[in-house]
Amino acid sequence: MSYYQFIAPGWSEVQWKSHYLLIISRLNFDLPVRLIIMPNALNDTQWTKKQWNALVLYGLESCQYLDQQPPILAKSIDWETVNKQLRQNTHQLNHICHWQNKQHFKAWLPVVKDQDQLFIYGAMNHNDLTYIFSQWPNDDIHIVFNKLHPHMANDTQRHWQQLLQQRNIPLSWN
Amino acid sequence: MQFKLDQHGHLSDIKDWHKSWARHMALQDDIVLTDDHWQIIEAVKKIYQLTDDTPPMRLLIKLLRKEINPEIDSRLLYQLFPDNPIRQASKYAGLPKPKHCM
Numbered sequence: 001m002s003y004y005q006f007i008a009p010g011w012s013e014v015q016w017k018s019h020y021l022l023i024i025s026r027l028n029f030d031l032p033v034r035l036i037i038m039p040n041a042l043n044d045t046q047w048t049k050k051q052w053n054a055l056v057l058y059g060l061e062s063c064q065y066l067d068q069q070p071p072i073l074a075k076s077i078d079w080e081t082v083n084k085q086l087r088q089n090t091h092q093l094n095h096i097c098h099w100q101n102k103q104h105f106k107a108w109l110p111v112v113k114d115q116d117q118l119f120i121y122g123a124m125n126h127n128d129l130t131y132i133f134s135q136w137p138n139d140d141i142h143i144v145f146n147k148l149h150p151h152m153a154n155d156t157q158r159h160w161q162q163l164l165q166q167r168n169i170p171l172s173w174n
Numbered sequence: 175m176q177f178k179l180d181q182h183g184h185l186s187d188i189k190d191w192h193k194s195w196a197r198h199m200a201l202q203d204d205i206v207l208t209d210d211h212w213q214i215i216e217a218v219k220k221i222y223q224l225t226d227d228t229p230p231m232r233l234l235i236k237l238l239r240k241e242i243n244p245e246i247d248s249r250l251l252y253q254l255f256p257d258n259p260i261r262q263a264s265k266y267a268g269l270p271k272p273k274h275c276m
Contacts, residue, residue, distance in 0.1 A: 028233050050226040051225065054224070058229070058236075058237075
């Protein structure tokens with residue numbers, strides 16, 4: 001099964017570096033990787049042309065983009081097709097979101113469908129929560145108020161972990 | 175031979191690189207460079223030029239199998255470069271220490 005790596009808007013320099021290393025590590029262990037470049041993601045790309053080339057050289061399975069073409073061979077795609085690809089083996093996705101801000105949340109909403117589940121953690125205030133609940137298409141929302149270690153410690157978090165383990169198609173918004 | 179090395183013992187400036195320098199450095203590690211060594215060194219150098227980085231081990235093997243010989247495996251690389259194939263091949267190629275090497 002292919003691993004979909006989204007290139008998302010608003011990445012910091014550290015995120016660009018860490019995602020690059022993550023992709024290289026996956027390719028190093030023969031795990032197929034498909035890139036999907038979200039709108040505006042390349043506005044502040046930190047990857048050099050040679051780094052893009054390295055991904056191709058090391059066996060990147062495919063690269064698809066929604067509005068900005070990357071400096072390697074890539075295919076234009078729309079959100080409908082992205083959703084079809086992500087949901088080949090399931091109707092429900094578990095979205096795992098580290099809350100950053102409304103803009104970040106909004107950027108990922110095109111990959112959300114009515115039946116999906118949201119796991120969200122991070123520093124959220126009342127306004128943020130109101131926004132999250134107004135945008136999500138159902139009530140299947142699980143929140144952990146711990147921005148650093150959502151997988152550890154108290155009962156709520158253990159419940160969160162159990163829920164995650166029951167389902168098998170997660171999509172991390174990072 | 176006098177060459178400027180960095181803190182990891184790699185050549186500071188790739189422009190100073192020469193085959194005789196590579197032979198000299200390999201001899202210091204008790205390695206006599208053969209054609210087999212040179213194939214690997216040249217491949218690592220080529221990949222570095224394309225990607226600005228040295229390849230991780232498994233990816234190097236994958237490319238070597240494709241480009242040079244499908245029989246190449248990590249055992250062969252360790253026979254040629256017993257200490258650390260990527261590190262040593264990079265060093266003799268005049269490249270910096272690989273980022274992923276401790």
